Amino acid sequence: MNDNRVAFIGAGNMARCVIAAMVKAGYPAENIMAANRSEPKLLALQADFAITTSLSNSEAARWADVIILAVKPQMMQQVCEQLLAEVPECQEKLFVTLAAGLPVARYEAWLGEIRLVRAMPNTPSLVGLGVTGLFPSRCSNYERAFVDHIFSGTGMRVWLEQEAQINHIIAVTGSAPAYFFYFMQAMQQKAEELGFNSTEAKAMVAQTALGAATMALQSEHSFAELRAQVTSKGGTTHEAVTTFSEQGLEQMVANAMQAAIARAEAMAKTL
Ligand SMILES: NC(=O)C1=CN([C@@H]2O[C@H](COP(=O)(O)OP(=O)(O)OC[C@H]3O[C@@H](n4cnc5c(N)ncnc54)[C@H](OP(=O)(O)O)[C@@H]3O)[C@@H](O)[C@H]2O)C=CC1
Numbered sequence: 164m165n166d167n168r169v170a171f172i173g174a175g176n177m178a179r180c181v182i183a184a185m186v187k188a189g190y191p192a193e194n195i196m197a198a199n200r201s202e203p204k205l206l207a208l209q210a211d212f213a214i215t216t217s218l219s220n221s222e223a224a225r226w227a228d229v230i231i232l233a234v235k236p237q238m239m240q241q242v243c244e245q246l247l248a249e250v251p252e253c254q255e256k257l258f259v260t261l262a263a264g265l266p267v268a269r270y271e272a273w274l275g276e277i278r279l280v281r282a283m284p285n286t287p288s289l290v291g292l293g294v295t296g297l298f299p300s301r302c303s304n305y306e307r308a309f310v311d312h313i314f315s316g317t318g319m320r321v322w323l324e325q326e327a328q329i330n331h332i333i334a335v336t337g338s339a340p341a342y343f344f345y346f347m348q349a350m351q352q353k354a355e356e357l358g359f360n361s362t363e364a365k366a367m368v369a370q371t372a373l374g375a376a377t378m379a380l381q382s383e384h385s386f387a388e389l390r391a392q393v394t395s396k397g398g399t400t401h402e403a404v405t406t407f408s409e410q411g412l413e414q415m416v417a418n419a420m421q422a423a424i425a426r427a428e429a430m431a432k433t434l
C-alpha cells in the first residue's frame with residue numbers, strides 16, 4: 164500500500180498533522196507531496212519530513228494516485244475547478260477531503276462523480292493520538308482500506324455510515340481539542356493568579372489532563388465514576404464540581420457542540 168503516491172493540496176495545520184503521522188508510521192516520504200499557494204510551509208515540511216513539495220496544485224495532482232484536499236472550505240470550489248480544468252484525468256483518481264461542512268454532492272458538482280472519502284481528523288493526529296472520522300463515497304474496499312492505512316498513524320479511526328455523522332464527529336472530536344485547550348487555558352490563568360509561573364502552571368495543567376485522559380482510557384469506570392473517586396464527601400472537589408454544575412457546565416458544553424454542528428450545516432448550504 165505504501166507504493167501509492169499521495170498529494171496534499173494545501174499544506175497548513177491539518178496537512179502537517181496527517182503528514183507527520185504518515186511519516187512516523189513508516190509511509191515513504193518520497194511518495195508524499197504537498198502543494199501550497201505560498202512557500203514557507205512547504206519549506207518547513209521539506210525540512211521536517213523530507214517530502215516533495217510544489218507551488219503548483221496541478222503538478223501535485225498529476226503526480227498523485229491519491230489527492231488529499233486540505234484547503235479551507237471557502238477555497239475548495241476554486242481549487243477543485245482549477246484542478247479539473249488543468250488536470251482532467253484527476254477525475255479517475257481517489258480523492259480525500261479534510262474540509263468541514265462541504266458535502267459529497269458539492270465535490271461531485273465541481274469534479275464529477277469521483278471516488279471520495281470525507282475525512283475529519285483532529286490536531287492530536289500530529290502526535291498519533293488523534294481521532295479521524297471517515298465517510299466513503301463510491302469507493303472500493305481496497306480504496307477504503309488504503310485510506311484507513313493513510314490515517315493509521317493519526318490514532319483512532321471511526322468509519323461512518325451516514326454522511327450527516329461527519330458533522331457530529333466535528334463536534335465530538337474534530338473541534339474538540341480546542342475545547343480542552345480552552346479549559347486548560349482557563350485553569351492555567353487561575354494557577355498563575357495563584358502564584359505559579361507560566362511554565363509550571365502549563366505543565367501542571369497539561370499533566371493532569373493527560374493523567375485523567377489516560378486513566379479514563381485504561382479504566383472500565385465511567386467518567387462519572389472516575390469523578391466520584393476524586394470527590395470526597397464534604398471536601399474540596401465537591402465544592403469545585405458543584406460550582407461547575409450550578410453555573411451550567413453540562414448545558415454549556417451541549418450548546419457549544421450543537422453550535423459546531425449548526426455551523427457545519429450552514430457551511431453546507433452557503434459554500
Ligand atoms: N485545523 C483543524 O483542527 C482541522 C481542520 N480541518 C479541515 O482541514 C482543512 C485545512 O484546515 P487547516 O489546515 O486548519 O487550515 P490552514 O489555513 O492551516 O491551511 C490551509 C492551507 O491551504 C493553503 N491554500 C489556500 N488556498 C490555496 C490554493 N488555492 N492552493 C493551494 N494551497 C492553498 C494555505 O496556504 P497559505 O499558507 O498561503 O495561506 C494554507 O497553507 C479545512 O478544510 C478544515 O475544515 C479538519 C479537521 C480539523
Ligand SMILES: O=C(O)[C@@H]1CCC=N1
Nearest residue numbers: 262263333337338339
Ligand atoms: O474549525 C473548523 O472549522 C475546523 C474543522 C474542525 C476543526 N477545525
